[in-house]
Amino acid sequence: MMNIPINSLDDGKVVPLHSFLLSEKQMEGKGLMPMDAEQLREQGHKMVDFIADYYKTIETFPVLSQVQPGYLRKLLPDSAPNYPDSLQHVLNDVQEKILPGVTHWQSPNYFAYFPSNSSVAGFLGEMLSAGLNIVGFSWITSPAATELETIVLDWLAKALQLPGDFYSTGQGGGVIQGTASEAVLVVLLAARDKILRKVGRSALPKLVTYASDQTHSALQKACQIAGLNPELCRLLNTDSSTNYALSPDVLSEAISNDMASGLIPFFLCATVGTTSSTAVDPLSALGKIAKTNELWFHVDAAYAGSACVCPEFHHYIDGVEEADSFNMNAHKWFLTNFDCSLLWVKDRSALIQSLSTNPEFLKNKASQENTVIDYKDWQIPLGRRFRSLKLWMVLRLYGLEGLRSYIRNHIEMAAYFEELVGQDARFKVIAPRTFSLVCFRLLPPLNSADHGNKLNRDLLDLVNSTGNVFITHTVLSGEYILRFAVGAPLTERRHVNMTWQILQDKATALLESL
Numbered sequence: 073m074m075n076i077p078i079n080s081l082d083d084g085k086v087v088p089l090h091s092f093l094l095s096e097k098q099m100e101g102k103g104l105m106p107m108d109a110e111q112l113r114e115q116g117h118k119m120v121d122f123i124a125d126y127y128k129t130i131e132t133f134p135v136l137s138q139v140q141p142g143y144l145r146k147l148l149p150d151s152a153p154n155y156p157d158s159l160q161h162v163l164n165d166v167q168e169k170i171l172p173g174v175t176h177w178q179s180p181n182y183f184a185y186f187p188s189n190s191s192v193a194g195f196l197g198e199m200l201s202a203g204l205n206i207v208g209f210s211w212i213t214s215p216a217a218t219e220l221e222t223i224v225l226d227w228l229a230k231a232l233q234l235p236g237d238f239y240s241t242g243q244g245g246g247v248i249q250g251t252a253s254e255a256v257l258v259v260l261l262a263a264r265d266k267i268l269r270k271v272g273r274s275a276l277p278k279l280v281t282y283a284s285d286q287t288h289s290a291l292q293k294a295c296q297i298a299g300l301n302p303e304l305c306r307l308l309n310t311d312s313s314t315n316y317a318l319s320p321d322v323l324s325e326a327i328s329n330d331m332a333s334g335l336i337p338f339f340l341c342a343t344v345g346t347t348s349s350t351a352v353d354p355l356s357a358l359g360k361i362a363k364t365n366e367l368w369f370h371v372d373a374a375y376a377g378s379a380c381v382c383p384e385f386h387h388y389i390d391g392v393e394e395a396d397s398f399n400m401n402a403h404k405w406f407l408t409n410f411d412c413s414l415l416w417v418k419d420r421s422a423l424i425q426s427l428s429t430n431p432e433f434l435k436n437k438a439s440q441e442n443t444v445i446d447y448k449d450w451q452i453p454l455g456r457r458f459r460s461l462k463l464w465m466v467l468r469l470y471g472l473e474g475l476r477s478y479i480r481n482h483i484e485m486a487a488y489f490e491e492l493v494g495q496d497a498r499f500k501v502i503a504p505r506t507f508s509l510v511c512f513r514l515l516p517p518l519n520s521a522d523h524g525n526k527l528n529r530d531l532l533d534l535v536n537s538t539g540n541v542f543i544t545h546t547v548l549s550g551e552y553i554l555r556f557a558v559g560a561p562l563t564e565r566r567h568v569n570m571t572w573q574i575l576q577d578k579a580t581a582l583l584e585s586l
């Protein structure tokens with residue numbers, strides 16, 4: 073740790089000496105110059121160097137941060153500095169105090185949750201967006217921000233072979249949300265208001281949503297925010313017989329029962345690539361049921377949607393023609409830095425009817441004449457970042473073919489890991505691998521009291537506490553399962569091999585200790 077000299081001021085507050093000197097110098101000059109182009113050039117280069125060095129040395133950090141809760145308060149002062157400090161001192165603090173508390177999602181040895189990709193293109197796009205720093209809530213606030221977003225979302229709709237109804241040239245279109253959680257919330261609100269316009273607002277407590285018990289908890293949160301009856305957010309049972317996909321029969325029966333009791337089914341959320349085990353709900357069959365019963369049909373492909381730009385994986389979204397809305401996170405597995413969640417709807421007017429406002433201070437000719445998209449009416453907040461820049465840069469600098477080979481490489485590495493697990497009789501692959509996630513567990517010794525749940529929890533802790541890799545877990549059919557999700561941009565086969573070696577070694581140690 074650097075030893076910084078400190079100086080006592082009259083008010084009893086203690087500030088670092090260098091800050092005091094800097095401030096005096098600054099006071100003599102013109103005061104704060106917070107956006108000086110030459111300073112940006114100099115310090116921007118320094119920051120890029122710092123980040124490039126980070127990536128060069130990323131494998132030297134523990135992947136999962138090993139700090140204890142509250143660690144940072146002990147390292148930072150009680151109040152904000154009164155006077156300016158130097159970038160170098162701040163970077164020193166980043167190195168010494170912040171990085172130990174960072175979990176390195178971009179590490180090649182990161183196999184936890186789902187990936188959250190960064191890339192040079194995504195980074196540059198973020199940088200440009202930060203540089204322009206516009207707030208593009210309506211077309212006039214930066215026409216390029218709105219128009220680029222519309223175009224890039226149409227491009228991707230085409231790459232995913234979404235049906236024409238999802239293009240902006242018809243009644244639908246795409247929009248960039250922050251996260252999949254916001255995406256499902258806005259479509260749920262649109263669907264809610266659409267049905268309430270038909271049956272009357274007093275029917276709110278009777279509205280029913282359907283999804284499988286594998287559906288992301290974001291849906292439940294959206295139901296809470298939408299003021300829906302929490303007991304009518306039906307999470308229908310799945311099991312290993314369908315590989316945890318939602319059964320159309322189970323859905324049909326639930327809808328019939330609810331209608332028989334006078335309730336109003338209105339929303340179905342299917343998932344392509346569930347969070348636990350990448351289960352794929354059968355979109356065609358579910359979509360037909362949704363259509364027959366006039367439900368809004370939302371497809372959450374937050375993680376797996378990226379794979380569907382490859383022709384050989386596109387069939388996982390067969391049936392998306394039936395959907396009213398479709399979502400994929402470009403920030404997960406599509407080399408676009410967080411956050412960038414892509415949402416398409418077939419009927420944009422449904423979104424706009426739920427989310428538009430038109431205060432005097434935002435009125436302008438283009439909006440009044442209805443010749444433009446005002447994305448503020450497609451989302452919760454007013455303000456919005458120029459997120460399409462980074463997605464556009466990713467598409468331009470890598471091309472769809474580059475992205476396809478990127479995805480394929482990860483899927484091959486996951487298949488390779490699955491093979492390794494299959495070769496060790498002490499382990500078992502649980503649920504078939506579909507994309508780049510392998511669910512597996514260490515088999516418990518005979519007569520194990522907890523059926524191996526503690527064993528696998530202990531194994532996970534042992535493996536993650538090495539700091540060399542980071543993997544996470546889930547529970548399927550009551551069993552504690554380990555998840556190995558390939559998807560970090562720097563991951564190579566040698567990282568997969570190393571992780572498997574650590575898992576095997578820790579398993580040996582654990583089994584011997586029993």
Ligand SMILES: *Cc1c(COP(=O)(O)O)cnc(C)c1O
Binds near residue numbers: 345347372375401
């Ligand atoms: C990651 C994920 C989500 C949540 O994503 P956010 O963008 O963080 O809200 C929702 N659904 C699925 C299937 C996911 O994989």
